[in-house]
Amino acid sequence: MSLFPQSFENLIDAFASLPGIGRKSAQRLAFHMLSVPEESANAFAEAITNARKRVHTCPNCQNLTEEELCPVCSSPRRDGSVICVVAEPRDVVSIERSREYSGLYHVLHGVLSPVNRVGPDDLKITELVTRVAKGEIKEVIMATNPDTEGDTTAIYISGLLRPFGVKITRLAYGIPVGSNLEYADDATLMRALEGRVEI
Amino acid sequence: MSLFPQSFENLIDAFASLPGIGRKSAQRLAFHMLSVPEESANAFAEAITNARKRVHTCPNCQNLTEEELCPVCSSPRRDGSVICVVAEPRDVVSIERSREYSGLYHVLHGVLSPVNRVGPDDLKITELVTRVAKGEIKEVIMATNPDTEGDTTAIYISGLLRPFGVKITRLAYGIPVGSNLEYADDATLMRALEGRVEI
Numbered sequence: 001m002s003l004f005p006q007s008f009e010n011l012i013d014a015f016a017s018l019p020g021i022g023r024k025s026a027q028r029l030a031f032h033m034l035s036v037p038e039e040s041a042n043a044f045a046e047a048i049t050n051a052r053k054r055v056h057t058c059p060n061c062q063n064l065t066e067e068e069l070c071p072v073c074s075s076p077r078r079d080g081s082v083i084c085v086v087a088e089p090r091d092v093v094s095i096e097r098s099r100e101y102s103g104l105y106h107v108l109h110g111v112l113s114p115v116n117r118v119g120p121d122d123l124k125i126t127e128l129v130t131r132v133a134k135g136e137i138k139e140v141i142m143a144t145n146p147d148t149e150g151d152t153t154a155i156y157i158s159g160l161l162r163p164f165g166v167k168i169t170r171l172a173y174g175i176p177v178g179s180n181l182e183y184a185d186d187a188t189l190m191r192a193l194e195g196r197v198e199i
Numbered sequence: 200m201s202l203f204p205q206s207f208e209n210l211i212d213a214f215a216s217l218p219g220i221g222r223k224s225a226q227r228l229a230f231h232m233l234s235v236p237e238e239s240a241n242a243f244a245e246a247i248t249n250a251r252k253r254v255h256t257c258p259n260c261q262n263l264t265e266e267e268l269c270p271v272c273s274s275p276r277r278d279g280s281v282i283c284v285v286a287e288p289r290d291v292v293s294i295e296r297s298r299e300y301s302g303l304y305h306v307l308h309g310v311l312s313p314v315n316r317v318g319p320d321d322l323k324i325t326e327l328v329t330r331v332a333k334g335e336i337k338e339v340i341m342a343t344n345p346d347t348e349g350d351t352t353a354i355y356i357s358g359l360l361r362p363f364g365v366k367i368t369r370l371a372y373g374i375p376v377g378s379n380l381e382y383a384d385d386a387t388l389m390r391a392l393e394g395r396v397e398i
Contacts, residue, residue, distance in 0.1 A: 003292045005265040007246070007253040014246040017239075019231055025219065027289065032218055033247055034254060034263075040216075041251045045244035047206070047213040048232055052240045054206040055233060064233075066204040090226065093202045 008034075060131070062107040062124040064089045072096075072105055079103045081138040085128065085157065087111050087145060095143065103141075106131065111144055111153040125157060132164050142170040207233075259330070261306040261323040263288045271304055278302045280337040284327065284356065286310050286344060294342065302340075305330065310343055310352040324356060331363050341369040 004012070008030060015026035033041050057063065058070035061083075065071070072078055072092070082103030086092055092105050108123045132140065140161055144150035158168045173191035175184050184192070203211070207229060214225035232240050256262065257269035260282075264270070271277055271291070281302030285291055291304050307322045330336065339360055343349035357367045372390035374383050383391070 003270075003295055004288070005254050005263055007250045007265060008263060011246045011250040014243045017243075018228055020224065020227070028219070029217055030250070031287075031289075033250065038251055041247055044213045044216075045247040047210045048240055048244040051206045051210040051229070051232065052237055055204050064204055064207060066206060071202075088230075089203070090230070096202055 057107075057109075057124075061105045062109060062127060063092055063105055077102070080136060082141065083128070083131065083137055083139075084141040084143050085154075086143050087150065087153070091143065103139075108144070108153065111149040112156060113149050120156065123153075125160070128157065129160055132161050132166055135164075137164075137166055139167040139169060142168065146171070146173060256306075256308075256323075260304045261308060261326060262291055262304055276301070279335060281340065282327070282330065282336055282338075283340040283342050284353075285342050286349065286352070290342065302338075307343070307352065310348040311355060312348050319355065322352075324359070327356065328359055331360050331365055334363075336363075336365055338366040338368060341367065345370075345372060 011030040011033060012023070012026045015021055015029045016023055018026075021029070033044070054066045055064050056066075058065045058073055060069055060073040063070045063072065067074065079102050083106050084095060084101060084103055085106045085108065086095065087108050087110060089107055089109075092107060095101050095105075106124070106128045108125065108128070110118050110123050112118060112120065112123070128140075131137065142154035142158065144154045154170055161168055172195060173188070174195055175181065175188060175192045181189075210229040210232060211222070211225045214220055214228045215222055217225075220228070232243070253265045254263050255265075257264045257272055259268055259272040262269045262271065266273065278301050282305050283294060283300060283302055284305045284307065285294065286307050286309060288306055288308075291306060294300050294304075305323070305327045307324065307327075309317050309322050311317060311319065311322070327339075331339065339356075341353035341356065343353045353369055360367055371394055372387065373394055374380065374387060374391045380388075
């Protein structure tokens with residue numbers, strides 16, 4: 001005898017299939033779904049189907065968008081000669097928040113990772129090469145995460161873009177603003193010393 | 200300029216409205232929803248609407264069910280003269296797992312809690328009194344959680360049921376099976392001594 005009704009068990013299973021949500025949390029979330037007003041529950045379901053229906057990747061930069069082109073690619077105020085290459089759509093949000101960058105983006109949707117069986121064909125690398133090959137790009141900024149997989153991906157892509165004669169740069173490594181030298185790790189301090197600048 | 204597409208922001212908002220899920224986790228879950236096959240995403244949405252459509256409370260014991268009566272109430276093998284009173288539907292599942300109980304249940308859907316503004320009218324207490332008043336019940340087992348609110352609720356309900364002359368019991372307090380005396384808290388040890396039995 002199943003103790004919860006079948007459709008309720010299905011709802012628990014659905015929540016438990018989400019990353020980072022265990023069986024107990026899934027049960028709690030399922031109970032929550034029953035306790036909210038019916039409109040809220042239906043709105044939740046609709047939010048999922050709507051997002052799946054409307055959101056697609058921008059054919060130019062591969063960022064998420066509902067329009068034909070994403071807001072960055074379609075803006076006349078952005079500098080079309082610079083591309084900032086990031087791993088994920090959320091990285092675009094982080095960089096935009098700095099208000100320092102006015103060029104275009106290219107979202108790879110992942111990084112090279114032999115362990116997770118992610119190879120060059122699983123990322124939007126060909127699309128980036130095609131954009132650069134058109135000849136209008138002067139600089140490509142590699143802004144993948146400063147870890148092994150991010151660095152590897154950046155170096156791999158630099159190699160592919162080198163023949164087109166574009167300037168290839170990466171974000172500066174160093175100690176974070178507002179942090180404390182005492183707590184900086186060795187690798188970061190080493191990079192910060194290497195990259196020291198005159199004042 | 201909103202940086203994620205609107206329908207994607209809506210999906211993040213929906214996840215962030217769930218208890219225990221912050222903004223960062225909500226964003227991660229929303230990305231996950233976009234990365235799974237479209238059928239899985241739609242199945243998730245459907246699980247929510249289906250559970251809301253089909254699941255209701257059993258008119259007899261107030262447990263969740265999809266049928267007219269819940270499986271326990273409609274089973275001819277259950278002892279109809281005993282009611283075990285629990286706070287939540289998940290408590291029914293816990294007690295059923297012990298395979299020790301063969302009577303009926305009554306789910307209160309909460310406990311009395313002045314702090315959270317939960318009074319007697321917010322719980323399924325009247326429904327319990329009505330069941331007991333019919334005269335077929337011989338024993339009511341109070342199985343609310345052994346904490347202040349659970350105990351208060353049990354004592355309050357006992358007072359209401361006393362006039363009907365039914366036997367009212369509660370679960371035994373004591374040291375958990377397989378545990379270690381060294382780690383038992385004082386209140387539990389005190390209750391275990393009070394409730395000692397001859398061997």
